[in-house]
Amino acid sequence: MKRRILLSYAATATATTAALAACSPSNTTSTTAGALPNVRWKMATSWPTSLKTLYGAAQRVAQRVSEMTDGRFSIQVFAAGEIVPGLQVLDAVQQGTVECGHSASYYYIGKNPALAFGTAVPFGLNAQQQNAWLYHGGGLELIQKLYSDFNTIAFPSGNSGVQMGGWFKREVNNVSDLQGLKMRIPGLGGEVLSRLGVNVQVLPGGEIFLALDRGAIDAAEWVGPFDDEKLGLNKAAKFYYYPGWWEPGSTFDLQINLTAWNKLPKEYQEIVKAASIQANMECLAIYDTENPIALKRMIEGGTQLKAFSSEIMTAAQQQAFAIYEENASKDATFKTVYEQWKKFRETIYPWSAVSELAYGNFTMAPALQSITGKS
């Protein structure tokens, strides 16, 4: 279903590309003697402006690059649909329609399934672990190698943290409750739930509320409390499940056309890298600060927090790794990334348990109890 959607976007994207190439003086570079050049870039994004967190991260990259170059290097940010549809950002970057984009690698698993690891996969790494993998565990090199096939270089520039498990109109206690459940959930999470009997639906963010409210679907996942509340999902369903095991720490990327990248002075390249890391750090800080406030407000408004049962989580984890193994057996590139990633995951998991988890279980577990009534 994902592939069909991507194909249907392709025609629109090509038309937009042609129109834009005709009218836009893109990648303008002018040099004053002795000073750094003026550069003007366009950034397409996968986000509506209403998605303050992620559109905000894209804006933050542009703002920081401008601040670090006193405005000499400026990047104009466009919302999804303004230049190309939200799921065609990488195409626009590859073709040079725009010099850069802000998107997520897992929107492009139709081009290369291994791109999923650049964002998040079910039962994968949380934000802190993903950053460790990307910045010191060899992950970024692997992901950049995948992007290079699309004439693109990418840098992590946003993270959601562990997302929520989404909104359900009725409780789901075990795997049998999932049979025939119509749920909006894209990507690998959808593939896992499909194998457990869910009737998977793919809808853009803007259509979720109506579908859920009218009962066209029984359940839907989006991001987390802050973003979900903006879509009004708490008005359309009562039960809010956690954790979002299919997106335990989604990374969002700044994607840059390699030809444009190679034209940049080295200083500007280094500034872009630093701006991306800053957006990555701050995006998570914003989610972690705003999510608890939104969650509290929704619980006070009647939302019921529910934990996924161990039965559902266990079955989902088995299916997730079955999918990875199948993909690895069919696709050498997937196998390369998966095996390196899997080894990293197996190495860091016990450490996170000794450090973050042991500390959190003593200090934070009582706080969970105070809002859910359960430990």
Next chain:
Amino acid sequence: MKRRILLSYAATATATTAALAACSPSNTTSTTAGALPNVRWKMATSWPTSLKTLYGAAQRVAQRVSEMTDGRFSIQVFAAGEIVPGLQVLDAVQQGTVECGHSASYYYIGKNPALAFGTAVPFGLNAQQQNAWLYHGGGLELIQKLYSDFNTIAFPSGNSGVQMGGWFKREVNNVSDLQGLKMRIPGLGGEVLSRLGVNVQVLPGGEIFLALDRGAIDAAEWVGPFDDEKLGLNKAAKFYYYPGWWEPGSTFDLQINLTAWNKLPKEYQEIVKAASIQANMECLAIYDTENPIALKRMIEGGTQLKAFSSEIMTAAQQQAFAIYEENASKDATFKTVYEQWKKFRETIYPWSAVSELAYGNFTMAPALQSITGKS
């Protein structure tokens, strides 16, 4: 004891300062027409070069600033003791002996107790929460206000994650086992344990191994597996406790003399901020990647992992908050920072429990069991 040590350093620091002022052409700024100026800074640090993680974070700031300015802005990094002793970095920055330093705010709680919150306090925020507080929760503004009394501005530029609880020659199962235990542990963690009967010792990193090995002390904490292994602590004691509840996510700071800061072109200021955030992110990535490898090696070599008992943790948490309340009642600045911080902590804790903790307990807890034999 801490204050006495700081005082004993003061004489040395003053002498060094005078010597340096006489010989060093510091904060050299030269401008070529139309281009950004050349700037040369010195950075004192609290770290020996052998502390790859933290000395590495200081070096990383300098390296990134240089890369983003094509070497026009260069910062020379000095190990602890080369310009000033490791615990006198803020003094050197304040006096302008060096333009900047890499240190931790909690080394200077003798100057202002509230500086503890800039690094970490017992039962406080983990790394992800600390970053949320600093970058989006109002924390950095509060900490910078404290630093401004010392003619200094500071930016977070390193984090250890949840540290370990340290090395014990014999098991400590309950509070009565702590009575009279000679343990090397500085700062607020030491103050808490002192109230629980521990005979607190303060020793520099380089002296811990010998003291523990010879039995002059019964226990010692340093940082975590990667750093502790370098000191050889696993050869001096058998039991390795977790979690390090007194340092659940210590932040390390780039401290900058305000006069030097104000002389920088705006672009360079922005570049320094970005370099600091990058060092902050990467420092934690390095700890999270290297700690599990070191921990596994030490366990294979005979180290026994032990969790602090709930009895000890509960008693310690009570003492920690008793100390904060006492400080707040005596010190208006401490009260201001503490109350804002405490509210942030109470807000983010349930969210971390719903997201990171719920996810970690399903996915990572079995991994903990595999290396400790306990869940």
